[in-house]
Amino acid sequence: MAPVISDADLRDILQTTKVIGCVGASLDPSRPSYGVVDYMVRHGYKIIGVNPNLAGQDLFGTPIVSSIADLPDDVDMLDVFRRSEAVPPIVAEAIDALPNLRTVWLQLGVMHADAEAKAQAAGLRYVANRCPKIDHARLMA
Numbered sequence: 842m843a844p845v846i847s848d849a850d851l852r853d854i855l856q857t858t859k860v861i862g863c864v865g866a867s868l869d870p871s872r873p874s875y876g877v878v879d880y881m882v883r884h885g886y887k888i889i890g891v892n893p894n895l896a897g898q899d900l901f902g903t904p905i906v907s908s909i910a911d912l913p914d915d916v917d918m919l920d921v922f923r924r925s926e927a928v929p930p931i932v933a934e935a936i937d938a939l940p941n942l943r944t945v946w947l948q949l950g951v952m953h954a955d956a957e958a959k960a961q962a963a964g965l966r967y968v969a970n971r972c973p974k975i976d977h978a979r980l981m982a
Contacts, residue, residue, distance in 0.1 A: 854943075857943075863919075866905055868895060880978075887903065922948050952970050
């Protein structure tokens with residue numbers, strides 16, 4: 842079951858986040874991550890994609906990197922487009938590699954209780970089974 846998070850908390854996350862690392866970013870317009878990144882960039886967020894198969898290519902004005910460790914220090918939210926079972930090592934790497942990380946956001950259908958506990962123990966906000974594009978359109982438009 843996904844954690845319960847209030848609209849006020851979602852609004853705060855969306856208002857204070859500036860730089861998003863997108864794990865599972867795609868250059869394929871038919872993929873959900875492409876549409877979410879496009880929308881978020883058009884609404885003022887800086888997005889850096891993470892995808893080892895696309896490293897060095899450009900995603901809406903920024904290069905895609907191969908790993909979370911390659912993301913810049915100013916990433917304050919990690920948006921994860923990966924299966925639920927892949928989330929724990931992603932969260933662990935993000936905690937170790939991103940000193941300014943404040944939020945881990947898992948896309949629709951993605952949840953993992955152990956990863957949630959680890960993120961919260963590290964003082965991070967944790968959003969699961971939600972889409973920032975949907976919530977931004979609903980709360981900020």
